[in-house]
Amino acid sequence: MNMYRKILIFPLFILFLLPLRALETVPELVAESAVLYDFATGRVLFEKNGEISIPPASMTKLVTLYLGWQYLENGGSPDEPVEITATGSSFSRPVGSSLMLLEEGQKVSFLEVMTGLAVASGNDAAYALAEHISGSPEAFVDQMNSLVESLGYKTMHFVDPDGWSAENRVTALEYAEFSSDYIRAFPSALQTVHSLRTLVYPKAENLPETGGRIITPREKNNTNILLDRVEGVDGLKTGYIDESGFNFTATAKRGITRFIAVVMGIRNVPYFDGIEIRADEAEALLEYGFRNFKTIDPETPLLEPVFLWEGKSDEVPLILEGDPLFTLSVDEMTSFSREIDVPAELTAPVRAGDIVGKVRYRTGDRVLAEFPVLAQIDVEKANIFKVLWHRTLKLYRRITNP
Structure with missing residues (x-):
């Protein structure tokens, strides 16, 4: 089969309006462990001791929230009532716990509990949700690990x-x-709960019919203090226990570029200093990412139809499978290129979805990704007369162009 290669080189530092400059040095971090992660590609843009095992503290609640959204996808309702028993009561949680202020007998919806978990980081909300979904915290933990x-x-x-x-x-x-x-599984969660600045609870409609010990509404600020401080931040979760130190996972999106910054293990600092330090270091990682990297969505290449021997049609249209996205540094963008490898001709029959070629993306000599090129339609073999005619033409071509 004859093949041709078409190479297109994009000067992306011009195309995407990023100035040429050297990659900046990552700021020094107090955190024992840290990662800057690109959402679009899964590329790790910065890592400091990223494989050290550390207690996540309240960042655990993101797994709890995941199972909560999954429960809703499987038929649960955001408005369904969650019974608050002793298990989910704030009075059952250890001293020093962050709390939504749940109490036995309160009337609270599933989504309200999810909000209390995300915004106020309520330990009581985590237990109430676990009991509601799985019947007991122990069964829920099994689900988390599964x-x-x-x-x-x-x-x-x-x-x-x-x-x-x-x-x-x-x-x-x-x-x-x-x-x-x-985020990929539940993208709406960022706006539904994680971006909320405050939670006011309990409201009058939440109070038990027979009264309770918690009757005054209290406003709880989101533990993510970067929401109003850093452009594009719309999540995600903080955590602190003595054994872990201060932890923070923040995510921000600007245009189509989204980064996730994780800092863990900020220890031996006063409590309120630790809250600021973890936010400062998460912010520093995010800003480092946005200054030095950008996610690009290259224009879909124009794939010309391929000539088809012995088919009812004389050509077959092609289509690229997948949606190429790349997150590149400014230096990598200067050598970004695309190679299109497709056959000059095919022989019928051809089925829609048949892989007939590929598009390869590079930066310099490094291959970033390959995407298959597919036949777009079915083309059956032609009648015997056209088949014989095409075979005669192919034989003549071989004789005259050995």
Whole structure:
């Protein structure tokens, strides 16, 4: 089969209006472990001790939220009532817990509990949700571990739904990837709960009919203090216990570029200093990403129809499978290129979806990805007269052009 190669080179630093400059040095971080992760491609743009196992603390609740959204996808209703028992009551959580302020007998919806989990980081909300979904916290934890195992994570392991225990384990690398899985599976969650600045609870409609100890509405600020501070931030989760130190996972999107920054293990600092330091370091990673990298969506290449021997049609249209997305540094964009490898001709029959070629994307000599080129339609073999005629032409071509 004769093949031709078409090479197109894009000067992307011009096409995407990024100035040429050297890659900046990553800021020095106090965090023991940190990762900057690209959402579009899964590329790790920065890593510091990313494979160290550290307790996630309240970042555990992102796994709890994942199972909550999954429950809704499987037929649950955001408006369905969640019974608050002693298990989910704020009075059952240890001293020092972050709380939504749930109390036995309150009337609260499933989505309200999810919001209390995401915004106020309520340990009580985690237990109430676990009991509602699985019948008990223990059964829910089994679901958490089954989930992360099914997603391919080797280090992630949980013993409770709220992250209070130091026996919960993650790595920054795995948590960054899980955060990406979470956003991809439930993109609306970012606006529905994670971007909310405050939670006011309990409201009058939440109070038990017979009264309760918690009757005054309290406004809880989102633990993610980057929401109003950094352009594009719309999630994700913070965490702190003594054993882990201060942890923070933040995500931000500008245009089509989204990054996930994870910092873990900021220890031996005063409490309120730790809250600021983890936010500062997550912000520093995000800004480093946006200054030095950009996600690009190259224009779909024009694929000319291929000549078809012995077919009812004399050509077959082609289509590229997949949606190429790349996150590149400014230096990589200067040598970004695309190669199109397709046959000069095919022989019928051809089926829609048959792989007939490929498009390869490179930066310099490094291959970034290959995408298959497919036949777009079925083309059956022609009648015997056309088949014989085409075979005669092919024989003549071989004789005259050996």
